[in-house]
Amino acid sequence: MTFSLIPLLPELTLLAALSLILLMVALYPSQDGTAAYRLTQLALWVALLALWLTQDIEEPQLIMNGMLLRSTSTLLMQSAALLALSLALLYGRASLIRQKLWQPETFMLFLCSTLGVLAVIGAYHFVPLFVGLELMALPLYAMVALRKDDALSIEAGLKYFFLGALASGFMLYGISLVYGATGSLGLLAIAHLAEGFGSSNTLLLLGLIFIVAGLAFKLSAVPFHMWAPDVYRGAPTLVTLFISTVPKLAVVVLLLRLMSGPLSSLLTEWQTMLALLAVLSMIVGAVVAIAQPNLKRMLAYSTIGHMGYLLLGALVGNTDGSSAAMFYILTYALSNLVAFGVLLSMNETSDGDSKNADGKITLSRGSDLEDFRGLYQRSPIRAVLMTLAMLSLAGVPPLLGFYGKFAVIAVALINGFVWLSIIAILTSVIAAFYYLRVVRLMLFSSRSEGEGEGEILPAIGVIPRTVLTLNGLALLALGLFPSVLLDTTAQALAWTFGLL
């Protein structure tokens, strides 16, 4: 049996960069992050290039003895993950330096997690799937607690670790039950073996419930969302951006893949559970976000709400639904990058650990909504970009986010999920209120006399500013011509012939 390592080039590139950074740290322990940053960016773009060059576009194929899948949809999502990390690091560069996280180790963790994301997106067997999930999640726990002297960061890291490890445990327990029901760990084999099974197969059904609980945690869908606000708030902002974007891409692919292939015989049960998660997420995401005084916490609830809409597309359970869900996660990722890009360019004091006289720990500032008051007068470009991001997340036409919401609600309506669609429309109206509140604060109110005087916003470098502006304009441009991205996703899925 022969196999070539050529199709694995993207993953191997990241692994090589990871090892190289480790080696650099071992040889020159006192260096700062500059070399590691450049190496990471280089590796990401080389991996992106390798991904496109080594891919036989038309035909989905299983490589490595059926362990990994290469298809147009994995190509699309893996490229999105690599691109998102590259952009995030570019936007967060200055913020990392300000927060004294400009170390090689930071980039090592980002690379390691992204390697896990690539593995999960490609996995077509439960072994690489579970190992990839852990490879993706374990560096995240460390990344959240990266500010080692900040009590908030450590607290968030621990909370994330315990709930994340529990979710992995549930997921694994579910996988073990599916293995017990079918006697195989390969997704293709399971799809054949489980074909005739209905909900009468207790093992498979129990396995499905555990797996859905694990997935819902990773997606931060209600009622498995408790970690999200604290982790978003406590983590360094760049890590928050990463958590809210890149791993979500992988988990969405995983959800759609399990639902359309190996566990498709239980479609009704999937739909019941996902509908429950979707409704709760949409409602909680829209209502609780209104009460949040901090933008990072607000964006956490915004993510929860968005995952609700995404599940609405996913639960339809056919190709149209999957492609709507995938399109949705891409629009969400693109809008989120802009919102966090602006947030990363703000002053964030890392005084989460400064204790008052009475020993109480105060929360750090810089990401509170009040910090955005009158931003337009201080920095028009930040205010305009943030406005674009907020309107896109709210789903205001003609921005990209509108078409994401439109696609999932349309596909749900066509397939007869009328009540869910009505709830989705109502909650998106409620959610628009808190997004527009940020816009109003930035554009139409001004700070009172003397407040924040002498405060200077950090300058943004030329390259990050240009790219961030382009990213913001892309929300508008892709919104005016939505068919570009919409067709790409639909085509990517159509070409994979059920092998998602």
Added chain:
Amino acid sequence: MPGLEPTLTHYLLLAAALLVISLVGIIANRRNVLVLLMAVELVLLSANLNFVAFSAYYNDLSGQVMAMFVLATVAVESAVGLALLILLFRRRGNIAIQTLDVMKG
């Protein structure tokens, strides 16, 4: 002795019992983070027992291979968890769960 050999059901019941014990450990434990860590690892190990039991039942090696991979990830996971605990102890001087309430999630 015939009739007294453990069957698949016994192993599955044991694994399910381990899962319940660890869940109780997570929910009922209000004091020590270290116990929480042990309970969380126990969830993964109960799933591992399932894999090995099914592997023997189906006479299929892949379940045991999976179990080895899981053991490795469990080890890595406890390493990360302990590192976080050390950070917490350095910062706060104790590892009680009650101190994890600065942000009310």
